[in-house]
């Protein structure tokens with residue numbers, strides 16, 4: 451199995467980079483890697499490189515960056531604003547959204563959001579691990595939670611179209627919403643949905659569109675992943 455690691459330091463051919471203690475532990479005790487092993491590494495900016503594990507001690511490790519394998523792909527601006535759910539659902543949404551290419555994730559606190567606290571450091575770790583697994587070369591940005599009003603107040607024509615997932619049947623079909631756009635920001639409500647006040651606020655916000663994913667009421671995590679898949683794989 452090819453070992454792929456995200457390295458926070460800037461990578462370039464010929465550089466020597468140090469591993470974190472967590473990475474040393476993972477290589478040593480989980481993958482049982484030996485010095486001399488070849489890895490694929492990426493820093494989220496400069497592409498993917500082949501590297502050799504030059505040092506692997508009890509606590510420290512070093513890589514020698516050998517050659518460029520893949521250049522950094524063009525970045526698309528695809529965002530996910532979602533009301534935090536129960537921990538495992540939130541983590542599943544972050545992992546799947548990362549696999550599907552989302553570039554920014556912001557948890558949004560709405561009137562009916564049941565979960566108020568979000569462990570963003572843990573979500574960043576989940577996203578990084580998903581990038582390593584799916585061979586993605588950039589890592590999505592995960593920001594601290596914001597309130598829905600604050601998020602909508604920032605929306606304008608220079609931002610990606612804000613596509614709010616609307617289960618009331620008033621939204622448009624994906625083909626109509628996605629026509630001629632290459633970037634989008636998806637807004638998904640909590641288990642209890644958006645309140646009427648919130649729906650009115652969204653309706654009054656410029657540069658937004660409602661997306662209808664069919665007549666069934668999907669779980670928020672299903673809706674988030676389905677919308678991203680529809681957009682990214684079209």
Ligand code: SAH
Nearest residue numbers: 615616617638639643663664667668670673
């Ligand atoms: N208010 C709903 C539950 C909300 S489902 C109810 O009546 O029980 C959680 C979120 O998933 C919604 O806020 C919406 O953003 C999204 N969603 C669910 N089903 C959807 C559909 N068929 N089309 C678009 N979005 C949907």
